[in-house]
Amino acid sequence: MSSTRKKLYRVQTDFDFTGLWRWMMLVSAAATVVSVVVISIWGLNLSIDFKGGAVWEVPSKHISSDQAEQVLESFDKLGGAKIQRITDAEGTSILRVQATAAKDISESNEIRQALADAANSSAPDDAQIDVTDIGTNTIGPSWGKSITRDAVRALIVFFIVIAGYMAWTLEWRMAVSGLLAVAHDVLITVGIYAIARFEVTPATVISILTILGFSLYDTIVVYDRVRENAAKYDPSGKYTYNAIMRRSLNQVIMRSVNTSMVAILPPLAIFIVGGLMFGQPTMMDFSLALIIGLAIGVYSSIGVAAPMLVWLKEREPAYSRVRSRARARGIEAEADHIPKVDSWEVGVVPEGATRRRETAKVGAVERSVDQAATTAELAQKYDRAVPPRPRKQGKKR
Structure with a gap:
């Protein structure tokens, strides 16, 4: 395992994600605009399940x-x-x-x-x-209209329920930014289907609804760690919300990537075996949308949900005062950066502590050897395997 991977797994990295946010947001904005334009002009390549017809x-x-x-x-x-x-x-x-x-x-x-x-x-x-x-x-065409209406209804219900849940368990700003990221994922996935002229089937709709859950999972993992770090660093009043988000992303980046990679493997196998090898269109439709959506979901949890939340939180009076004080003192860069997490927090013993531990072990071994030598000398003196116990003063043996 390379040193970089070791640091990632031990949460010893300090990547400046905030420096990438501007470019990631620009890419997301451009992709969203292109998706909206293409969907509006070209439309989607709907299957007969939506348009009606015969097979x-x-x-x-x-x-x-x-x-x-x-x-x-x-x-x-x-x-x-x-x-x-x-x-x-x-x-x-x-x-x-x-x-x-x-x-x-x-x-x-x-x-x-x-x-x-x-x-x-x-x-x-x-x-x-x-x-x-x-x-x-x-x-018939009426059946296609019916499932389209049901899919839109399910999407609206999902957004309402998730918005309420996130606002209750986390806070409303996290709910807003998280749902914007999910909408971004769905819109770009649908845009890719419109550009590539992939056929949209009921299996595609099911995949898109599944994407909502996976995308939101990655975002909630990040937000939950942000909430923990905010409770840890807020009392000091030294750090901006930008710094807390940066520290949190460094702590959960490998968990998000590993989880998403494991999640992508099953639909990838379905796409290759069921779609490409056996030519099953339903399997291909279902797995293709999942693969695209999961990949975009990993990106959006870092490049869309995180900066959107920071933008909302930095406008709160408390964090606005922190930034104003740091700017007035000329230490805004320090306020935007929490030093790397101490290695004690991730189960890694520092070098100094390791030396002290080794010294203590050596001392214990030396004392044990000295005690054994003393016991052997006394046993030889009294010609007994175990020397007699020293008697207390004032008592006869």
Whole structure:
């Protein structure tokens, strides 16, 4: 383990996070503006679950994408179509045909029959499929509107409940800055989907709602340590809230990074195995949003939630007076920086204490050796294994 990693794990680092906040906030602001503009102009690539349509899964390797396109074109349903080859868990090759223009069940059944005929036209006799082998799912536009409404409602309820919880357990300034960071994470994640034209499915919505919890967890870890340090350093009146936040981030940075890395591993495995190797679109949709959101959540807990809270707290009268006094005395830099935590606080024995401990051990060993030598001399003198006890004065043996 390198010396830097050792210092990180022993909380002996003193990174100047506050010096990075300006650049991190600029990056976040730019990403947020771009996300809003792209979502407003381009919109999202919604799946048929939101727009309505039909999906057919043809379990045959003898039908090509071109044949499927010809079938859809014959029914004038090629607009907005999506065709991809996937493999199920049993290794069967499936052609997944999706058309947002097909919203009528009877017409969907006709297309289903046409796809079966197209697959059988180029398949040998032992690979013929029946029309019932083709899985089909037709979704009306009303259902898509319903789940969109439910997702927005769940998001609003989440924000209300979390705002109340954080205001009650921590304070309202932490609730405001924490929710702004969560909104930042969701907005940029959705913006990435809009820019890359990733398809938004119900699995994507579930992932985004899951992101809210993970992002908030990282932020609360930081805020809880800030609260502890504020109680420790506030009575002195020497340090600004900026200094308390800097010290707190140095103490929890490795915990946040390690927790987030462990959290990212499962969705990454789902994305690689389920999405890339087996071509399961639902797994890919779910895991991709999680990976993006978790990565942004680590960034926002340091670069958005922390500076937002400092900006709010520094406007409190108590911390405003601390900064004014430090500025008047010319010691503002010292007030913005708490010295590194003492190594005693993290279980590391200082060098001087180590020398004293070693000296004490040597002294104890020497005394033990001297005592053993004295006992051996007395035993030899009295020709006994254990020498007699010295008698007390005034008493006869």
